[in-house]
Amino acid sequence: MQDTAEKPAVYSRKNPFSAKLKTALHLTGSCAEKDTWHFELDLGGSGMTFEPGDSLAIFPLNCPDLVEDVLQALGFSGDEPVTDPAGNSVPLRETLLRSNNITQPDKKFLNTIVGKAGADAADLEALLVPEKKKELADYLWGREIIDFLLAYPRAKFEPQEFVGILKKLNVRLYSIASSLKAKPEEVHLTVATVRYESFGRQRKGVCSSFLAERIDEETPLPCFISPGKGFRLPAPEEDTPIIMVGPGTGIAPFRAFVQERKATGAKGRAWLFFGEIHEDTCFFYRDEWEACLEEGILEKLTTAFSRDQDHKIYVHHRMKENASEIWQWLEEGGIFYVCGDAARMAVDVDKALHEIIAEQGGKSAEQAAEYVEQMKKDKRYRRDVY
Numbered sequence: 001m002q003d004t005a006e007k008p009a010v011y012s013r014k015n016p017f018s019a020k021l022k023t024a025l026h027l028t029g030s031c032a033e034k035d036t037w038h039f040e041l042d043l044g045g046s047g048m049t050f051e052p053g054d055s056l057a058i059f060p061l062n063c064p065d066l067v068e069d070v071l072q073a074l075g076f077s078g079d080e081p082v083t084d085p086a087g088n089s090v091p092l093r094e095t096l097l098r099s100n101n102i103t104q105p106d107k108k109f110l111n112t113i114v115g116k117a118g119a120d121a122a123d124l125e126a127l128l129v130p131e132k133k134k135e136l137a138d139y140l141w142g143r144e145i146i147d148f149l150l151a152y153p154r155a156k157f158e159p160q161e162f163v164g165i166l167k168k169l170n171v172r173l174y175s176i177a178s179s180l181k182a183k184p185e186e187v188h189l190t191v192a193t194v195r196y197e198s199f200g201r202q203r204k205g206v207c208s209s210f211l212a213e214r215i216d217e218e219t220p221l222p223c224f225i226s227p228g229k230g231f232r233l234p235a236p237e238e239d240t241p242i243i244m245v246g247p248g249t250g251i252a253p254f255r256a257f258v259q260e261r262k263a264t265g266a267k268g269r270a271w272l273f274f275g276e277i278h279e280d281t282c283f284f285y286r287d288e289w290e291a292c293l294e295e296g297i298l299e300k301l302t303t304a305f306s307r308d309q310d311h312k313i314y315v316h317h318r319m320k321e322n323a324s325e326i327w328q329w330l331e332e333g334g335i336f337y338v339c340g341d342a343a344r345m346a347v348d349v350d351k352a353l354h355e356i357i358a359e360q361g362g363k364s365a366e367q368a369a370e371y372v373e374q375m376k377k378d379k380r381y382r383r384d385v386y
Helices: 064-074 092-098 107-126 130-140 145-152 157-165 206-213 248-264 286-295 315-321 323-331 346-362 365-377
Strands: 017-026 035-043 053-057 081-083 087-090 171-175 186-192 195-198 201-204 222-227 240-243 269-274 300-304 335-340 381-384
Touching: 035 206, 064 092, 064 145, 081 092, 081 157, 087 092, 092 157, 092 323, 107 145, 157 222, 171 186, 171 206, 186 206, 201 206, 240 248, 240 323, 248 269, 248 286, 248 335, 269 315, 286 300, 300 315, 315 323, 315 365, 323 346, 335 346, 346 365, 346 381, 365 381
Parallel strands: 240 269, 240 335, 269 300, 335 381
Antiparallel strands: 017 035, 017 222, 035 186, 053 171, 053 222, 081 087, 195 201
C-alpha cells in the first residue's frame, strides 16, 4: 500500500519557513555597556527539526532610517522602479530594505565609486591594489556604503545601476540556544545587539538591531536550519566528560546542550565556563545553571566577570586556575568545546589549553601542540567561533 502521509517541508535558503516571535527577554537589564536578548521563535506546524549545535539562519531587513539616508544621498525618492536580485520589479526603497546589502562596501562598489568620482577618489583608488589589502581593511573598518556616497558626491547613479553593484542581503546565522526535546516546536536564540559610533555616525548590526528593535509577534521571520555537524554532543549513554567554554552569546549552544542532556539523561560529567562583564546584569540564564547544578546535570560551573574587579578576569584565566582538573578531564577522554568570539577569546582559550596540557602533562610546547592536534583529529576539540 502506498504511503500517502504528507512529508514535512524541507526549508532552505530558497524555501524558508516564516517563524513568529513568541517571547523577547532583555538579558542585560540595566547594563549600559551591553544589550543582549533572549528570543523564542514559534516553529509550530513546520515540522522543522534541528540538533544542539545547529544554527538558525534568519533573513533580516535593513534599517529603514539607513535606507532613507542612502536614498537621500543618491537623490532618489525611493519610488523608482527597479529589478531586485530575484528578478522582481519593485520600488527602489523596497529592494534596499529587503534584498540588498547597504552596509558593507565590497571591491565592486569601491571600484565603481573610483571610476565615477575620478581624481576626487585618488586616495581610495590607491588602497584598492592587492598589496594594500590590510591597509584597505583598516580603512574600511567602521565605514559603510553611505559614507562613500556622502564623501564622493560626484559619483552619480541611475537607480537600477546602483542596485546592480550591490551584493545581496545575506542571512545571519545564530547558534541555537534550545533543545527540541526540551522545547518542542520552538527555537531560542541569544543575540547581542551591535551598536557603535564611527566617523560621526551611529552604526547598527543589520540583523541584531532588526530583532531587538523592529519585530513583534506579527512580524514574519523567514528562516531555516544551518547544520553544525562538527559541534555535537556525545551519545547520552556514553560516559564522556564535556567541558564547555562559552562567554557572552557563546553560551547559546551550551544552553541547548544542557537542555538536551537533561532530556536524554546523559551520563557523562559536564563543566561549563561562562564569562561576561558584570555578574549582576550579565549572568545570562543564571537560574537555569544553578538549577542544573542542583540536579547534577552540570557538575561544575565556573564564571569570569571581567569588570567586577580592578583587574580584568576572563574565561582563559579561570581555565588556568583550574588547570589540574581540566587536565584530568581531558585525560579521561573529555571533549573540549569553545563557542564565541574568534578574534580574541578563542585565541586566548586555545593558548591557555596548550599551556595547561604542557604544564599539567609535563610536556614541551611541541608535545602539547601534538596533543591538541590529536584532540582535533579525535573530534575532542570542537569550536564554533565567529
